Amino acid sequence: MPQAEKVAHLADYADTAERQPLLALRGISKTFGTVKALDDLGVAIRPGEFITVVGPSGCGKSTLFNIVAGLEEPDAGGSLAFLGKPSRARDLLGRVAFMPQRDLLLPWRTVIDNAILAVELEGVRRADARRQALAMLPEFGLTGFEQRYPHELSGGMRQRVALMRTFMFKRDLMLLDEPFGALDALTRSMMQRWLLDVWQKHRRTILFITHDVDEALFLGDRVMVMTARPGRVKLEQPVNLPRPRRPEIVTSPEFIALKRTLLDAIEEESMKSFTTSDKPAGTA
Numbered sequence: 001m002p003q004a005e006k007v008a009h010l011a012d013y014a015d016t017a018e019r020q021p022l023l024a025l026r027g028i029s030k031t032f033g034t035v036k037a038l039d040d041l042g043v044a045i046r047p048g049e050f051i052t053v054v055g056p057s058g059c060g061k062s063t064l065f066n067i068v069a070g071l072e073e074p075d076a077g078g079s080l081a082f083l084g085k086p087s088r089a090r091d092l093l094g095r096v097a098f099m100p101q102r103d104l105l106l107p108w109r110t111v112i113d114n115a116i117l118a119v120e121l122e123g124v125r126r127a128d129a130r131r132q133a134l135a136m137l138p139e140f141g142l143t144g145f146e147q148r149y150p151h152e153l154s155g156g157m158r159q160r161v162a163l164m165r166t167f168m169f170k171r172d173l174m175l176l177d178e179p180f181g182a183l184d185a186l187t188r189s190m191m192q193r194w195l196l197d198v199w200q201k202h203r204r205t206i207l208f209i210t211h212d213v214d215e216a217l218f219l220g221d222r223v224m225v226m227t228a229r230p231g232r233v234k235l236e237q238p239v240n241l242p243r244p245r246r247p248e249i250v251t252s253p254e255f256i257a258l259k260r261t262l263l264d265a266i267e268e269e270s271m272k273s274f275t276t277s278d279k280p281a282g283t284a
């Protein structure tokens, strides 16, 4: 890593020291066989923050989430602290709410029974879980659909069921991996505004992966741009746009200037991942 970048990261840690981070990662690397997915990644996440993550395809975004969700251990050498307490990745299993890249609704379960899956696995009685879920349906735009099956729903509704499941699993930290990736532009923009409302009401800390720079800026307090694989933090861009955010904000000069900065950073990395991508091991 160039020296200048290393110094910038250390300064970031000093800034956040007075307010204890909810999650602090330092020097996180992850190797799968001959593929290095993450390399020396560091980030500190403050309670209540909405952080969006962008980066070229294959740079290790989902791998990062799998580590924070406790599903994968990073390589030896890095450190991970949750509320100041040094932890292994597996200690975080069940302590964060995770919506994986695919929505993973069970086709044989109704909307309500898909929504309660995570809390039911945690040991909440099904009748109690269903009661809680029924009360949340209006907020998630699913009133009247509780007895429907996933194949009877639109893409946007399926995403809301998966999000409701993640919100019902009440944890301080929520990981959302491209939750709106499969939606058309209009539905997506409605879902973004809806998510900001729900986030502000429930006061959670959110890490949100997206490929859409507008979405990253519209939602985030900070945008974390990752380098091409092996992924590390290329840029942490604060987004000091006022909240609540209105749709018109995307045409403001401030928004457009931020977008230019992010697009430049992402384009530089995408070019790298394009020219170096996926050569079989052993070839130059």
Ligand SMILES: Nc1ncnc2c1ncn2[C@@H]1O[C@H](COP(=O)(O)OP(=O)(O)OP(=O)(O)O)[C@@H](O)[C@H]1O
Pocket (backbone or CB within 6 Å): 032, 035, 036, 037, 056, 057, 058, 059, 060, 061, 062, 063, 064, 101, 229
């Ligand atoms: N369980 C695994 N076993 C082997 N290789 C893996 C595994 N998980 C991820 N990888 C590899 O690690 C790299 C990063 O993958 P990852 O899914 O984290 O990327 P991503 O940034 O989420 O990509 P996308 O934007 O396409 O979702 C890829 O080269 C991938 O093939």
Ligand SMILES: [Mg+2]
Pocket (backbone or CB within 6 Å): 061, 062, 063, 101, 177
């Ligand atoms: Mg991914």
